[in-house]
Amino acid sequence: MTLRVVIAGASGYAGGEVARLLADHPEFGALTLTAHSHAGDSVASVHPHLASLASQSFEATTPEVLAGHDVVVLALPHGESGSLGETLVTSGDQRLLIDLGADRRLVDSTAWATFYGGVHHPPFVYGMPELPRHDGASQRERIAEASAIVAPGCNATAVTLAMAPLLAAGMIQVDDISAVLAVGSSGAGRSLRVDLLGAELLGSAKPYAVGGTHRHLPEIAQNLELASGSAVSVSMTPVLVPMSRGILATVSAKLASPQSAKKLHEALAGAYANEPFVRVMELGTFPATADVLGSNTIALGVAIDEAVNRVIVVAAMDNLVKGTAGAAVQSMNIALGLPEGMGLSVNGVAP
Numbered sequence: 001m002t003l004r005v006v007i008a009g010a011s012g013y014a015g016g017e018v019a020r021l022l023a024d025h026p027e028f029g030a031l032t033l034t035a036h037s038h039a040g041d042s043v044a045s046v047h048p049h050l051a052s053l054a055s056q057s058f059e060a061t062t063p064e065v066l067a068g069h070d071v072v073v074l075a076l077p078h079g080e081s082g083s084l085g086e087t088l089v090t091s092g093d094q095r096l097l098i099d100l101g102a103d104r105r106l107v108d109s110t111a112w113a114t115f116y117g118g119v120h121h122p123p124f125v126y127g128m129p130e131l132p133r134h135d136g137a138s139q140r141e142r143i144a145e146a147s148a149i150v151a152p153g154c155n156a157t158a159v160t161l162a163m164a165p166l167l168a169a170g171m172i173q174v175d176d177i178s179a180v181l182a183v184g185s186s187g188a189g190r191s192l193r194v195d196l197l198g199a200e201l202l203g204s205a206k207p208y209a210v211g212g213t214h215r216h217l218p219e220i221a222q223n224l225e226l227a228s229g230s231a232v233s234v235s236m237t238p239v240l241v242p243m244s245r246g247i248l249a250t251v252s253a254k255l256a257s258p259q260s261a262k263k264l265h266e267a268l269a270g271a272y273a274n275e276p277f278v279r280v281m282e283l284g285t286f287p288a289t290a291d292v293l294g295s296n297t298i299a300l301g302v303a304i305d306e307a308v309n310r311v312i313v314v315a316a317m318d319n320l321v322k323g324t325a326g327a328a329v330q331s332m333n334i335a336l337g338l339p340e341g342m343g344l345s346v347n348g349v350a351p
């Protein structure tokens with residue numbers, strides 16, 4: 001089968017990364033690429049690295065341009081994809097709709113109002129097949145049956161996959177989880193901002209959304225509550241660091257009862273034993289962002305700090321691949337009945 005795909009917001013970082021992955025995907029034919037201010041511009045002028053798409057131009061992001069495709073990918077600022085998604089769901093024209101933005105992630109409208117504001121749209125199926133659920137349901141099976149999927153947030157993916165199996169196993173306390181994340185600047189998108197200028201960014205590390213205000217917090221709590229079956233408290237502090245891609249999350253939690261590092265490692269490794277894109281490192285080794293760049297892998301390392309009775313899980317991943325575009329392609333494959341890893345690689349690009 002050759003599927004017709006349109007990527008709305010393909011001039012951005014997330015949409016551009018979906019285009020890069022799908023350009024090499026064996027089941028997809030010609031890609032329609034849309035943009036906003038770059039509508040009419042050549043792909044080569046915006047994404048010079050996408051050689052096979054260089055001769056194409058971006059079309060405008062309108063329902064008319066999006067119509068007539070098997071798969072519609074929305075890679076737009078939140079708010080923009082919410083209303084456009086509503087039109088697409090109503091038309092039912094496409095076989096699969098996948099939104100990379102936040103509009104369809106949160107179940108709780110109060111959390112949406114607090115952290116985002118504006119219209120709260122009904123959530124789509126959450127595109128994280130590896131998420132363990134206390135109710136015994138399989139997130140992967142839900143994705144397989146879905147016609148509308150939302151891709152998880154990048155920071156939310158790192159913190160969730162670091163902690164969810166330990167919560168599901170009852171090995172950590174639910175009310176004392178803390179995460180500090182080193183985040184590359186592409187996580188903020190391609191917009192022109194003073195704090196993202198090279199002169200501001202290079203040679204410095206700067207915290208942002210400090211004090212429980214980061215928008216991924218309610219999404220993380222929602223995920224971890226699905227894993228544990230009870231309310232979960234999480235503190236999160238992201239730090240903007242001078243790298244273009246990547247997230248290194250250091251997540252720690254108080255142990256529910258005394259544990260050995262070996263047992264915690266076994267719990268993580270066991271939970272992800274059949275997950276192609278989650279790599280649990282050998283005990284005593286920890287991942288770096290450079291190990292996973294360009295890949296759809298999230299790598300996890302685990303340790304115990306006996307003096308304070310805490311487990312520490314370090315997670316590394318590429319925010320634009322496993323953190324958004326790769327996760328979207330993974331869910332797309334599942335929903336379309338294709339091999340889950342088609343068009344994706346576990347191997348990174350280094351140095």
Ligand SMILES: NC(=O)c1ccc[n+]([C@@H]2O[C@H](COP(=O)([O-])OP(=O)(O)OC[C@H]3O[C@@H](n4cnc5c(N)ncnc54)[C@H](OP(=O)(O)O)[C@@H]3O)[C@@H](O)[C@H]2O)c1
Nearest residue numbers: 009011012013014035036037038075076101187189190324
């Ligand atoms: N960057 C990441 O690491 C990451 C990770 C996970 C999820 N996401 C999500 O992916 C989505 C896109 O993020 P991004 O990082 O790719 O942002 P970005 O680089 O700023 O790209 C935004 C895209 O949306 C288009 N756009 C901007 N304003 C628009 C409007 N009013 N109407 C229609 N289109 C508009 C832009 O078009 P023009 O450039 O042509 O104006 C561009 O194609 C966001 O919802 C973000 O939360 C991003």
